[in-house]
Amino acid sequence: MSSREEILGRLQLAAKEQKRQANNAMIQPVLPEFNKEYLGDKVKKFMELIDILHGQAMEVSSLKEVKQYIDKKYPGQRVFINIEDAEYNNPEEWQNSDPHDLEDIEFALFHGTLAVAENGAIWFTEEQMGQRVAPYICQQMGVLIKKETILHTMAEAYEILKDPTLGFGGFIAGPSKTADIEQSLVTGAHGPRGLVVFIL
Amino acid sequence: MSQPNHANLAEKLTKDTKRTDWHNNSIWWVRQNRDKAVFGIPDWENLRNTASSIKSYMLENLHDLLLEFEKNALANGVQVHWAADAKEHNEIVHGILSKRAVKKMVKSKSMLTEECGLNHYLEDQGIEVIDTDLGERIIQLRHEPPSHIVAPAIHLKREDISETFHEHLGTEKGNIDPQYLTEAARQSLRKDFLSADAALTGVNFAIADTGEFVVCTNEGNADMGAHLAPVHIACMGLEKIIPKREHLGVFLRVLARSSTGQAITTYSSHFRKPRPGQEMHIVLVDNGRSRHIQKPKFKDALKCIRCGACMNTCPVYRRSGGHSYHVTVPGPIGSILAPNADLKKNSDLPFASSLCGACSNVCPVKINIHEQLYEWRQIITQEGHSSTGKTIGMKAMNFVLSNPKVFELGGKMGRTLMRTVPSLVNNSMNPWYKSREMPEPPKESFKDWYRKNRNNE
Numbered sequence: 001m002s003s004r005e006e007i008l009g010r011l012q013l014a015a016k017e018q019k020r021q022a023n024n025a026m027i028q029p030v031l032p033e034f035n036k037e038y039l040g041d042k043v044k045k046f047m048e049l050i051d052i053l054h055g056q057a058m059e060v061s062s063l064k065e066v067k068q069y070i071d072k073k074y075p076g077q078r079v080f081i082n083i084e085d086a087e088y089n090n091p092e093e094w095q096n097s098d099p100h101d102l103e104d105i106e107f108a109l110f111h112g113t114l115a116v117a118e119n120g121a122i123w124f125t126e127e128q129m130g131q132r133v134a135p136y137i138c139q140q141m142g143v144l145i146k147k148e149t150i151l152h153t154m155a156e157a158y159e160i161l162k163d164p165t166l167g168f169g170g171f172i173a174g175p176s177k178t179a180d181i182e183q184s185l186v187t188g189a190h191g192p193r194g195l196v197v198f199i200l
Numbered sequence: 201m202s203q204p205n206h207a208n209l210a211e212k213l214t215k216d217t218k219r220t221d222w223h224n225n226s227i228w229w230v231r232q233n234r235d236k237a238v239f240g241i242p243d244w245e246n247l248r249n250t251a252s253s254i255k256s257y258m259l260e261n262l263h264d265l266l267l268e269f270e271k272n273a274l275a276n277g278v279q280v281h282w283a284a285d286a287k288e289h290n291e292i293v294h295g296i297l298s299k300r301a302v303k304k305m306v307k308s309k310s311m312l313t314e315e316c317g318l319n320h321y322l323e324d325q326g327i328e329v330i331d332t333d334l335g336e337r338i339i340q341l342r343h344e345p346p347s348h349i350v351a352p353a354i355h356l357k358r359e360d361i362s363e364t365f366h367e368h369l370g371t372e373k374g375n376i377d378p379q380y381l382t383e384a385a386r387q388s389l390r391k392d393f394l395s396a397d398a399a400l401t402g403v404n405f406a407i408a409d410t411g412e413f414v415v416c417t418n419e420g421n422a423d424m425g426a427h428l429a430p431v432h433i434a435c436m437g438l439e440k441i442i443p444k445r446e447h448l449g450v451f452l453r454v455l456a457r458s459s460t461g462q463a464i465t466t467y468s469s470h471f472r473k474p475r476p477g478q479e480m481h482i483v484l485v486d487n488g489r490s491r492h493i494q495k496p497k498f499k500d501a502l503k504c505i506r507c508g509a510c511m512n513t514c515p516v517y518r519r520s521g522g523h524s525y526h527v528t529v530p531g532p533i534g535s536i537l538a539p540n541a542d543l544k545k546n547s548d549l550p551f552a553s554s555l556c557g558a559c560s561n562v563c564p565v566k567i568n569i570h571e572q573l574y575e576w577r578q579i580i581t582q583e584g585h586s587s588t589g590k591t592i593g594m595k596a597m598n599f600v601l602s603n604p605k606v607f608e609l610g611g612k613m614g615r616t617l618m619r620t621v622p623s624l625v626n627n628s629m630n631p632w633y634k635s636r637e638m639p640e641p642p643k644e645s646f647k648d649w650y651r652k653n654r655n656n657e
């Protein structure tokens with residue numbers, strides 16, 4: 001008998017025994033309503049959280065402003081922009097290249113699907129990443145978030161994210177960090193050393 | 201000594217009082233961060249109840265959920281493997297690697313592969329394994345096991361790490377700046393990420409409904425490995441399954457808060473399909489779990505999400521250190537998991553507790569940890585696996601406590617002895633005397649005092 005059959009056999013036995021003892025089968029738990037009032041103004045809270053996470057959040061009024069920020073801060077350096085407004089993008093050379101070639105990206109800008117006020121996490125699909133490794137390998141990360149996509153809680157986020165269609169997606173909350181040396185927090189463990197969030 | 205024993209192993213840390221205090225305080229600091237994060241959420245108990253009931257549902261329906269998960273993962277183009285035990289797990293991983301002639305594999309944190317002894321197994325087959333979580337890398341370079349499931353190098357001081365990095369990574373001698381040391385590890389590990397032919401990650405949650413798995417890290421090491429390498433292997437214990445994606449809205453809220461006091465880990469990555477041209481494998485590992493689930497009193501230990509809160513809160517763990525538990529998962533949860541695997545060898549662990557119940561109070565999935573510790577003690581004593589000293593002590597205690605006359609006489613003798621020859625009690629043979637002053641013995645017992653005084657109030 002294969003290990004698969006053996007394992008499943010034992011689990012089936014356990015299930016039968018549990019059902020016999022419990023009399024009736026347990027129904028799948030339904031998620032309760034969670035409090036979100038305590039978070040107050042969600043945009044304000046989100047910006048506060050980004051600050052706590054050692055990132056930087058700023059409200060901007062146009063994409064031009066974002067472009068100016070990047071041009072000023074990263075002149076002559078390798079920059080990767082993959083946002084919804086195609087005129088700013090330069091992904092052709094990246095999207096189909098070997099992921100290892102992204103190693104020297106200094107700054108990368110992505111669009112986030114939604115952001116969560118309670119913990120500062122932002123969701124990205126692999127489409128928004130351009131290449132899966134891009135937001136993890138760049139030295140500095142930039143994110144564009146539309147104000148109306150900021151939500152209060154994780155429960156609301158998964159209400160939107162519950163049926164995935166793509167192969168990969170993830171929450172990112174702040175720059176990469178570690179506290180493995182005597183509990184002292186250091187940013188820039190493996191991934192981005194800094195995170196800037198532009199709220200449009 | 202025939203087998204490892206918690207009390208003896210703990211001496212390594214406890215004989216250095218300063219280091220014990222340092223260890224205790226640094227872990228207590230994590231516990232305090234957890235408290236701050238938890239008190240900030242009005243729904244905390246509601247979240248714990250929900251998390252706990254989803255995991256109870258998982259335990260009741262594991263057979264069906266695993267089949268559903270397998271079906272969906274296969275449809276996503278992921279290869280699924282089943283391993284009955286540690287040996288089969290290691291062979292499966294090696295099989296995948298040797299097919300692609302892998303020379304070097306990067307690995308993110310996985311307590312399961314630690315449980316299975318994967319690193320040694322692969323190294324014996326000539327495959328280089330690089331642990332990429334900073335804490336794990338540190339202890340890998342030092343050839344030590346992890347001492348904590350979330351912070352594997354929490355037992356080390358920055359001076360120790362500086363020495364290790366000086367020796368292996370060529371950092372300046374005596375430079376103990378965490379920023380500097382982390383940067384050195386970043387540079388060195390980046391080279392490993394870029395040159396690895398395979399990546400292995402653990403799994404925090406696997407979702408039956410979507411066939412995907414979620415990996416949480418702060419450093420981003422799981423993603424760096426998995427998105428660069430041509431082969432990604434994810435290894436998980438059977439109990440990591442949850443029914444639906446939306447349940448993550450509960451678990452991701454409690455995990456990091458319980459662990460480190462963060463609102464969420466920096467990265468929570470949802471792997472559903474391999475990227476074009478990549479191979480993705482999931483290894484489902486039993487290694488005793490399908491037997492464990494058949495024990496009604498103990499099965500709830502399988503609800504654990506490995507947050508580490510129970511060890512951070514445990515007064516015994518904080519003062520004895522992770523290595524004194526001589527198993528992969530230390531602390532209160534480790535002490536109720538380990539007897540399932542080997543009752544005799546791990547019979548000391550359920551006694552490494554004060555039964556104060558702090559562990560059960562902080563557990564985000566509400567495992568009755570301290571009650572299970574107590575249950576294991578009963579079984580261990582009944583089956584005769586408890587240490588001889590403890591068994592004699594317990595038998596004597598039973599005799600004394602069930603005979604009032606003997607109790608009274610014993611008290612009298614004890615008081616006289618402590619007054620006349622205190623060295624009989626205050627010596628190193630009496631484990632209670634270690635780091636304790638015995639109290640001044642009273643001249644008379646409460647009972648005698650009461651007898652004398654009750655008439656002349």
Ligand code: SF4
Binds near residue numbers: 565
């Ligand atoms: S038993 Fe509970 S508190 Fe301990 S690690 Fe597991 S989930 Fe966390």
